[in-house]
Each structure stands twice: as C-alpha cells, then as structure tokens.
Amino acid sequence: MLQEVKIAKPASPPMDGLPPESRIWAVVAISVAVGMASLDTAIANIALPTIAADLKVSPADVVWVVNAYQIALVATLLPLGALGEIVGHRRIYLGGLLLFTIASLGCACAWSLPTLLIARVLQGLGASGLMAVNSALIRFVYPSRLLGRGFGYNAMAVSTAFTLGPTIASGILSLGTWPWLFAVNIPFGLLAMAIGMRTLPLTPRAEHGFDFLGAILASLCLGLVILGVGSAAHRAELGLVSAELVLGLVLGIVLIRRHADHPAPMLPIDLFRRPMFALSAVTSVCSFAIQGIAFVSLPFYFEDILLRSQVETGFFMTPWPLVVAIMAPVAGRLSDRYPVGLLGGVGLVLLGIGMTLLATLPTSPSILNIVWRMAICGLGFGFFQTPNLRAIMSSAPPGRSGGASGIVATARLTGQTIGAALTAFCFVLAGREGATYALALGAGFAAVGSVMSFLRLTIPATKP
Template sequence: MSTEIISANEPVAIVGLPAGRRRWAATAIFTALAMASLDTAIANIALPAIAADLHAGPADVIWVVNVYQIALVATLLPLAALGEVVGDRRIYLGGLLLFTLASLFCACAWSLPSLLTARVLQGLGAGGILSVNTALVRFVYPGRLQGRGFGYNALVVASAFTLGPTIASAILAIGPWSWLFAVNIPFGVVAILVGLNTLPRTPRAAHTFDFPGALMAAGCLGLFTLGIGSAAHHEGPRPISIELASAALIGWALIRRQADSPAPVLPIDLFRRPVFALSTATSICSFAVQGLAFVSLPFYFEDILGRSQVETGFFMTPWPLVVAIMAPIAGRLSDRYPAGILGGIGLALLGLGMALLAMLPANPHVVNIVWRMAICGCGFGFFQAPNMKALMSSAPSDRSGSASGMVATARLLGQTIGAALAALCFGLVGREGATVALVLGAVFAAAGCGISALRLVATSQRGA
C-alpha cells in the first residue's frame, strides 16, 4: 500500500507500493521524467530551423533554450518545498499537465515571442516534474528495492540527456521543428491518466509554505543560471558580474532569512547532514563531467581527430549504451553496499575514461575510441543510482520533497557549469579547448571521487 500520513511530526514507514501498482506508477514517473529531460537537450538541434522559420537571428533564437533552462532551474527548489506542503503527487501531476499543454503551445507557436512564452511555461511544468521526481520514486519502491528504483531513474535521465540530439535529428529528418514539441502530447496524456490512478500520496508537512523565500530561491538560482549561460555565450564581463553578484546577494539574504526555519526552501537544514552535503557535491561534480564531455567530444572527434559527423554519432553511442547496462546493476548493488564505495569506484572509472580520451593518439583505431567511451559510460552509470539513494535516504521522509528538488538542482547546475567551462576552454585556447575540457572533466571526476570517499568517514562517525 502507499504511504499515507496525517502529520509531519509522526514517524513514516516507507513501505512502497504493491508490485502491480508499482510498475504502472513507475511507468508514469519515468515517462514524464524522460520528456522533461529530453526537452533540455533537443531544442538545441532545432535552433537553426526555428530561426529560419520564425525569421529570428542567432542571438535571439538561443533564448528558446535559455528561458526553458532558467524557468526549470529557478522553480525546482520552490516547487519541491511546495510539494512537502500540498503533496508531491499534486505537484507532479500539475507539472506534467502544464508541460503537456505548453508542448502543444510550442508546436503551435507563430512567432518567436509566442514560442518563448510557451517555453517558459514548459520549463515551469518540467520544474514540477523534476522537483519531486525522486521523492515519488522513494515512496513507490519499498526500502529493499529503492536502489533498483533509483537505478532506473538514473538510466532514464542519462539516456535522455545523451540521446536527445539523436532523437531530435531523427524527428527533424522527417518533419518540421514543431514536431519536437508535439511528440510530447500523447506521451503526456498517457502519463497523466496512469499517474492519476497509481501515484502514491506522500507525507504532507505541518508548516506553511514560505512564498517570499520561494521567490528569493527562484531569483537566486535563475540569476545564477543566467550568469553561467551568459559566460558560456561570451557576453561582456559587466552583465555576467551583475547577474552572478545578484544571485550571490539574494542567496545570502535567503540563508539569513531561513537560518532558523524547520523546513527552508533552500534546504540548509539538510546540508547540515554530512552525507547529504557530500552526496550533493559529488552529484554536481559528476554532471559537470558530463557537461564538459558532451560539449567538447563532438569538437574533439571532428576537429582534432578528423572524423565525420556520422562517425561522431557512432562514437557517442557507447556512453549511453553502457549507462543503460550499468545503472540498474549499480542500483541493485546500492541496496547492499555503501554509496561511498560504489560512487567512488564509478567516479574513478569516469575520470580514467576522460583522461584516456584526452590522451588518444592522432589517428586512433575505432576500437580505441569505443572502449574509452565505454569506460566513461560504465563509471557514470555506476555512480548515479547509489549516489541518488544516499542523498535521498539521508533526508527524513517528511523532507523528501526538498531532497528530491536538490537532486534535480545538483544535476542541472552540474551540467550547466560543465557546459560553460567547456565553452570557456574553447574561448581560451581555440580548438585545443576540447582536449583541455576532457582533462578538466577528469579533474572534476577525481575531486568527486575524493568527496565520495569522505561519506564513508561521515557514515562511520554517525554510527559511532
């Protein structure tokens, strides 16, 4: 049976759903998760077609990507906090409904302003989905199977992010850019109908929702994302400084405001838990590596190794393929072994793979490229599920919403930081920036590996 709760002060036993209902609930969760994750990647591929059709310049059409990303990142923590008050199920289904309707508006957009408006709404809907996604997984799967559930979750996210450009290219090969958004509609409707009948009702907190704090959190994260994006697109130093400084100022004010709150929107109470803080840091490191890799690798293969676009697409395949194999395996192992060990092994493999890619000879054989990419995929897939389980299980059940929001926030911040650093590498050293970005990715992975090991110390001290 699903977990019901009357008061946030009562203990909660997370027992999960019966097997039959669990499968349907997982189908609804992972379908919506794939849709929201894909839309962070596929729009990039369609920008030239959108610009030509809507008569927009490159500097203007890039906002089709930016406004979605900003709206998504800005609303993750506020909507996660709201889910603790009104129920994660309501936030999830409301976000999925808005995302589906906004996808229809995107497909019907007649001008750039109308498309940008629809993309903001789509980003808000995606925020509703991603903010409470892992919280729902925690309540759908019983404790003994939670690692497996988080493994499937990691598989969906990694595959959607990696395969997004390929899927977008396939759709654009047979139809206009509007199909990229219209394809979400039937999947969204099915996920809503299934979710209405199967998703569990999660704990509701006794405290009220802090609207001013939520606005401050949205402003802080939105401005930070905007500033990082401006840096990636080589904007002038003045707007970048203003955006990042404003984000820091609002963040400082938010922390001061909620220092004594039992359930702050920015979960500083959870960051006082060493395992939670360390797991969040390792997550940011891992997704920064992914951002660095998937921005730099196409340039690396084509500009430095002289390979074609078709070959580049082939070379990118082993990463998501091995992630698909390793994520469920690592999820099952996380039900038996500490995340500090599994996560450390995964990040060590990821860092090794990135370093080996950076050291490829001038004319490598196909096999030499493929097995290095496979090592990266193995490490990335091996890390995600154990880390997600450690992060979620280190938070009390009545704070699952905020922990879930932090999972998604760490992922998107890591990807954004990684992509921005890759762009910076290209700006500093030209096409050799691809090699520098791979080396930087190996450094981030090594740092994450060290942080992951610290969780073993934190866990032993807590046990003592």
C-alpha cells in the first residue's frame, strides 16, 4: 500500500529525457493529439458551406465556426502554459485532450449554430491545453542531445495533418454528413489519452500560485487583439476595430505592470529579456505571417489570376506542407549540430526566394513551374521551423518551459492571423491583383526574418 501511495505522488522527471521504449509511446500520444487539433483547423474550413446549408445560416454567420475555435484557442494559450508549470504539463495536456474529445462529440451532435459554436469554443479550449504545453512536454520526453530531432518529428506530425486535412475532409463529406468530421476525433482522442496516461512524463512544478486575475487579463488581451485583427481583415467598422485593438493593448500593459516582479509572469516578459528567446519568438511571428499570407492569397492567385480550377488549386497547395513534413525531422537533426541562427536564416532566405518566384510567375505557367516554386517555399519553411522551435525552448529555463511553450503556439497563431489580415488589406487596395502584392509582402517578411535569425549568431551561447 505504501508503495502505491508513493507512485501516485508527483515524482521528479527523468534527468534527461525518457528511456527509448517509453519515449516512443509518449511521442505517439503527443503526435496523435496535436495532429488532431491541427487537422481540425484544416477540415472545418472545408466544411463551412455544407454546415451553412444544413443549419440554414448565412456564410457570414457560419464563419464563426472557425472564429470561435481560434479565439478560444489563442486567448487561453498563455494562461494554460503558466498553469502547466504549476500543476504539471502532463495534467494540462491530458485535460485538454479529454475536453477536446468530449467537445468533438458535442460538435457532432450539434443541432443548431449556437450549439455548434458552444461546442467549438470548448473544443478550442481543449486544443489550447494541447498546444500550450506541447513543446514543453517534448523537452522532457527527449534527451537534450536529441531535442532538435524531437521537435522535428512533432513539426512533421503537424504539417502532415495540414497536408492531409483537405483530402480527409473531402473524403468524409463524400461518404457522410459534416458531423462525421468531428466524430472521427473521438476514437483517436481516446487512444491518445490511454497511451498518454501511461507514458507522458511527470514534470517539475513551480512553487508559486496561479494568478487567476492575470489569467483573465491575458485571455482578454490576446482574445481582443486577435478579434481586432480579424475584424480588420473582414473590413469591420474602423471604430470597432480600433476599440478592440486599443483595449487589448491596454489590458496587456496592465498585465505587464501587474507581473513586473512575478517569478513567472503570465506574459513571459522575463523570457523576452533573453536575446535568443526574443529574437527567435519575433522571427517565428514573421515566418508564420508569411505562411498566413501565402495560404490565404495563393488560392485567389491560382484561381483568379492564373484561372486554374479548385481541384488544381488544391493540388498546387499540397507541395508546401508536404515538403515541410519531409524537411522538419532533417532540420531537427541538423539543429542538434549546427547554430540555429544559421539554419533559420538560410531557411527564411529560401522561403523569401520561393515567395518572390511565386509573385513573378509567368502569365500561363506550367504545372511543374508552379509545383517547384511551392516546393522551395516548403523547403525554406521546413528548414527554418524546427531549429527555431528548438532555439525558443532551449533558451528558456526548464522551470519556464510552460511559458516558452505558450509563446511558441501564440507566435504561430498570431503570425498566421496577421498574415491573413494583411492579405485582406492587399485585396482592399488592389482588388484581384492584391494576391500578387501579398506574395511580395511575404517576401519582405522573409527578408526581415532572415536578418533577425542571422543576428542570433552574434549571441554568446549560454545555458538556460
């Protein structure tokens, strides 16, 4: 009996990663769960017209099926990352997975738009629990010498989910109704939970308490900023956009002042005082802004300017995430040996070249002409992503892995949202030609990001 009680108590995690046999299963649990959350983002977009027709709502209203999920996800990343440092990343991950699975059942059973939106908010909260501590868990699953490889495999799982998302959604919709898009998550969620409960590591816990008021401020700050950027992208009234953005920034300032002397601030200003962390986080926002620009503008570019069909457009969009999935583990292995500033800088240079080549496509390009340009973009993004992720997590102390992991996910989603909003602005200014200007803007972001990445080569190596 005494032995059972001892096992049930929180134990110290392995000093440097899990044993190989446990590591494999822990990676399976993490990859399945984060893949589900990533896949759900992709398939929901495909199903919007079908959902609108079935629930008899307008296209403007059904867009909230995506917005509700995204806002709930982004707004709670930092609070859940901070909570993971206190109660353990394992608990947050498994709790998020459980909520995501139950909410998927709720989405499948929804009979109206309001019930579907409630379920999507809960699903976003569950996905936030997964993504907020995902990178932190990987840090404790892999030994430090294999950390880049671990992040590479994780990036491969996410990219594969994005690659297969439209195909899986189309296949499900061809065989059944839209609720099955959400119901398919349930068996995978239960499987990942069963494996995760047995294999995910116990992590160190902070001694300070959880700041509930700070969590509310952080959620409102991020939620309002993302909502404001999204409102701007949808051409909402200037007064509404300004109010959302200004109020979000004011709450952010209040939060920073509140946590000025906190040992682990909700908005991790302590980590941003580390040059490697700050440069890597800002570079991450730049890279995902490029991705947001590309993934919003390219379908319009292919269909409206190059006059390609929807089927062809889907085919043209595939090489980017496919090459990222292939390159991510390769770049991860390289990041265990070579400076991340060099690898990330080279990756963003390649991404900028790819965006420039896409923006300067000839009037009637061949399929091969389009595909190899998209492959260069995927090569550059894949070469950048994993080393940069390693840099963010390695530059933070182990006890602040939750805060660093929250910034990883926040930077990704913030960058994608900014990219989408800037693309919408380009369309407002230039009409159908806005897609070309957006791609050129993406190349500019890549140039700025590559400079910041190379600046990391000047930072002396320090232990977290």
